[in-house]
Amino acid sequence: MSEAGKRYELVPYEDRYRDDVLRLRNVFWGIAAEWNAEHFAWQQEQNPCFDGHLIYLAVRDGEVGGMRVLQQSEWEAGGPPRRFRAPCFTGTVVQPEHRNQGLFAGLTRFAESDLARRGYPCVLNLSAGPATYMSSLAAGWRAIGALQPLVRRPRVVGEGLRHRAARTLIRLAARARRGADGQAASPRLRCSEAAKLVAESPWDGRIRPVRSEAYLRWRFRDPSSRYTFFHLDRAGRLDGYVALQRRASPLSLGPCNVVDWVLRDPDDWPALMQGAIRHAEGLQQPLVIWSATLSAAQQRWLREAGFEDAARTGPLARSLPTVLVRMLGEAAGQDTWEVAGQRIDRASGWDLRMLCSDAF
């Protein structure tokens, strides 16, 4: 930190800072007041892996000048699977009058040092914007490569039908409630069955989140999002599900994101995805999925189904979105960054879905 920056006290979160943290989230991240406190409690305290708030603050003269916030997460990798916890950075605030004093770097180092002391092997960031991306690389973090979002745009309702748009959309939306193979759209995941499905379904050992029943129940209660699920049932047994996410807002505009799926039989992928496609068509919204860690066959199927590379511009167009990783402790000095036998700094080590990111 700069000389001026040294006047700040860097501290872990305490409950006396709760109102400050909520205010900063509201002002700088635009988290709507009506669900700010609820989202904070969901992200931190209701997280099934909660073992203390993961928030670090820079305080000067009793005022919180900046903060870095993480979300707890648990992962598994390898065969037999080994589990590990790796907190994910979710956001940063440095108030305008406290900028250019090295608070971002100071808070990051403070957080990393505390988390290393607490025994975490690594930290992650699955929602970095351009500025955080660059400053993280400059601080020695690594990026696994772009997650290559694919988007499928809805077929446009004809010009001649515009005057009947409302009626058409209502009809399409009603149709979208039923997916392929008679799958019905549901606002709730059958979490107990889904967790059992995860345990029984094939998996190649790449790093993935631990989808326990408690995790699934918590994850899909994020008050900032709305989720829709398609369940694939056969002979009274859950054989697959896909989860779609949209931003929670009164108008619910914006893309429909494929945030998670699990299949007992990989051949059911088209059937499951058709449900998602029909749902997005019904809503007349783009459907988006991260493709970087999908199999070649899945990527091919998506392109044949009308998905294409999402248009991105700017100098980081080929770099974002991504996963930023950082080993903690002595292991940070090694060339190869491995946890539970998997490379964490290569896309090939991960089985990634938007579910893993706090942004969805």
Next chain:
Amino acid sequence: MSAGRREELRALVLSLLEEAEKEPEGEIGDQTSLIQSGLLDSLELLQIAEWVSDRLGAPLDLSTVDVREEWDTIAGMADFLEARGARS
């Protein structure tokens, strides 16, 4: 690497520092640490990434770059551009 490229980079770095109202201690030489010393931060680095992408004629996949090491100095950035076949 041509001296011209290094001068171009030096001018870019100096203009970014001036814009950010940062005063380097001493001259910015070819081997002056810019990133590890904390002189450049994320906003300046973003603009450098944009400039580099422009010179390369395409967006860059930064996961293939060790920014902290390869872009830490004017000489490092110039070598990087030469290795990637940047246009003049």
